[in-house]
Amino acid sequence: MSAVVTNSAGAVMAAASQSPLRLAVRRFASRPAAVLGLIVVALFVAAAVFAPLVSPFDPIATSWTLIRKAPSWAHWMGTDENGRDVLSRVIWGARASLMAGVISVAIATTVGVPLGLLSGFAGGITDTIIGRLVDAMLAAPFLILAIALAAFLGPSLENAMIAIGITATPIFVRVARGATLDAMTNEYVEAARALGSHPVRVAVHHVAPNILPPIMVQATLAIAGAIIAEASLSFLGLGQQPPDPSWGSMLNSAQRFLSQAPWLAIFPGMAIFLVVLSFNLVGDGLRDALDPRAK
Amino acid sequence: MRNLLMATLAALPLSVSALALITPPAHAQDAPTQTLRIALREDADMLDPTLARTYVGRIVFAGLCDKLFDIDAKLNVVPQLATSYEWTDPKTLVIKLRDGVTFQDGEKLDAEAVKYSLMRHLTMPGSSRRSEISSMQSVEVVDPLTIKIQLKAPNSPFLAALTDRAGMIVAPKVAEKEGKNFGLHPVCAGPYKFTERVSQDRIVLDRYPGYWNAANQHFARVIYQPIVDASIRVANLRAGAIDLSEQIVPSDVDTVKQDPKLQLVISPGLGYNSINFNLASGPRANTPLGQNALVRKAFELAIDRQALVQVVYNGMYPVTAQAVPSASPYYAPDVKPPARDVAKAKALLAQAHVKTPVVVHLMTPNSPDVQQLAVVMQSMAAEAGFDIKIDSTEFATSLGAADRGDFEAFLIGWSGRSDPDGNLYSFLHTGAPLNYAHYSNKEVDAWLDEARAATDVAARRTIYGKIAAQEEADLPIMYLYSATNIVGMTKKLSGFQPVADGMIRLTGMKLAK
């Protein structure tokens, strides 16, 4: 969660320097879809934070008499292959999956955006070096990186986040650089530069607000991708370790029982879907609310 | 009845000519035209019997490369390329070869060829066969159809090795020319010859009309396709895209059963699944579990194997407390898994003066079913005072970790061998390569060597019984369950003979139109 909070806060700050914060908030609030998305994200975050209070059962308590029972009044989402309550696992899984999504994207944006900004703004040799590194990283397959990292750190959810974050970084560099180049052709940036404004000032005041919309869009999509990437890493034994749940690992173990117990795959799948959708709706709302050209 | 007849005929060389009288010769106008499509759980490795190491590779070899001997459903050694054998003394094995056998390039298979192959298995650098036949001293060609093998010391499992890849005979000229690239175009003496391989996609074998038992081969072509996902193998089977799939997983058994077009063949296997405890390999052996047999015993008593297998595998795999499969004449019937007893487990932990919960890091492969196995054990063991931490680890990593001793407990399976020596020696003997735990018991070492040297079945059975009992007391390895071979196939397919090694023997198999 923190990434989006940080991000939007940063965005709001940047926007506030040009237009009142209140205007952005009002714009955002006038979009029902965005507000709905925010509410859903907030609900999931609340579920993740208050998991011990809201989950009806212990997510790792097994019961050999309740194996793969279909949804019922006692177990709204049924039980899994170890007789564990699926609803409780979805709630607790929100922690792992949201963290995997958000923290890895936070890592990627924190590292990627400044690099992209630098690359696009400075140009020349800096741009070339960063560009080569990004190309090399994007070309090297994700799994090699993930397995190599596991060698150092050992398999865990935290290391999976680092691995996903690192592999997601180059695309942020790319997007930030592209948007920077684009922004620099704008008249007011050109004007600011022509007037001899300090490059850092230009970057912060004129370029940064311009690159926010594409970064927002990319970040929301990347969170979705990261949640699914965590699922793939769980499959390799590099993600959340059993018995603790994440939506990804739940989907992986559900794979074996798709025809016998479809609810095992449906509910974590729906949770992923809802969260991804909501992040995107929020991202959209933010984009419109912060669009510097719409002021 | 017919299947039975064919199997008997396949095993008995003398009857082949008799069969030819009943069935019209296969190379006549009605040569088989059908294709058999077989799904494998993964892609095979090198198709060179000397260098090959995967289980699925053995399944392909069952169609490609005949062996000196085979095993039957009762694990007896039966003739294949050899017609008979005799131990003239405990160190000398004389093998008579089948007459008129040719390799798939038309070259004659004779004693020289057999000698060449055996020496290749033994001496080629990187040979995966070396340890299986390392007791071999020399091979002598007596006459074109007789070889004499001299062993360094009496070794009864040696014969069993010749029923697997070490007994496969390769075409010497081709092998000599190709060297280590032989596996790219293998030429053997099996019923189907190598045609094409697209890695990770298919291995295509075509009928070899000159095969010594060609009359019992009913396919023009056999295609092996790796399909990694178990449920997708079943989907392919149901859609009719394949005819036979090895390794149907228990959770898919009902799906196959309910399909009117499909049949299942379930038979006991040779392998097992077990937990290896690190007793003395490196610093990670310094755990209560590694240092105290009482703690290991408590761990065993905390686990209800039957319930475990019931939950994870629908009860389809038989539980066990020994490495020898129940189908083997060397199975020790009185070594049985103890019933779960949490109170006793707690008492043992108290007696051992360990602090509870005893933390156990369990390294497991990362397949979902094995992870479930670990989770179920975690929950069972928790009641007795064990805190199992699951380290699910990808295969190559776990191999390295096991070798270095970088584990506390390791959940791992073994594909199994027909001779008990293959399931025990390398795991339990001091300094043996698969003895990851560094278990060392002088008595067990002596028994293992003694059982190797003994030739009498009854004598060996007594020794293996002692080993099983001692092992259950020391508990370096806690066996969980024995493997079961579950093969799914279309009902049109007949003549499949299940043998414990899980191989798909094509002889006698037939597809109805």
Added chain:
Amino acid sequence: MKGHLGKRIAQVIPTLLLVSIMVFCLQQLMPGDPALVLAGEEQDPVVVAQIRKELWLDRPLVVQYGHWIGNLVQGNLGYSWRIRQPVIQLVETKLPVTLQLGVMAFLIAVLIGVPMGVLSAVKKNTVWDYLANGIGLAGLSTPNFWLGIMLILLVSVKLGWLPPSGYVPLTEDWRQSLATTIMPAFVLGNAIAAVLMRHTRSAMLTAMEQDYVRTARAKGLKELAVILRHALRNALVPVVTLGALELGTLLSGAVLTEQVFSIPGFGKLIVDAVFNRDYPVVQGVVLVTATIYVMLNLLADVLYVLINPRLRGL
């Protein structure tokens, strides 16, 4: 423009060298010993030592790398340790498969993603917008392997319309070939479609607020013409860049989909090679992937300049 392109081409070789060095280092970090994996079930220590010697695993990393580069210069990518096939031969058989899958997936993605992106931008904040969003996001938020298995269960097993898995080359039987690749291409394509849709929408919204679009509108051009000729054309800039990136990722990223549909492509090749510690295959395939990737990027750069009129002067 020409100078820019020349510079980019000159950067290709250093980038590829960087990739190969990175991969060599990462392999070294990976746990697990290739010799142990290759030594067979029995793990005979004598054989392990023989393998180590034969494969130069007992030599320093720099020597191994030098050996590899030396062979590469002579056009030799080595052979697979696992199945002994030359790496170049593996690449030749797998590349057409993945390229076919990639192109089909990309076409599907463009066909779904771009029109939906345009629709949702033009009909912003209407039911159409939400619907397009929902469909696009449904694709993105469904894990590939799950969708693949569901499709096989439904389309192949229940309905019997398409073969559940396997692959037939285009040259062998193009109809069968399309039949075996359409489902995996859809699975891959629909995830990319969502990405394209998002970016198309976002770029379209930006473009439609631009002065020249406003001018075009003011001139009384038909709405559709404005959208297609002016807004979409400019909106395609980021879409093309992103599209090239996505296509590049497809080369090695289609792993789980290829696994589910038993498609013997690049993704499956490289992941199996990683798990089997088949380093020559890993190095060779990464190098080829990287080369294609860099080329695609080059192409995207050129298109970027060509499409964006404001950049043409640079």
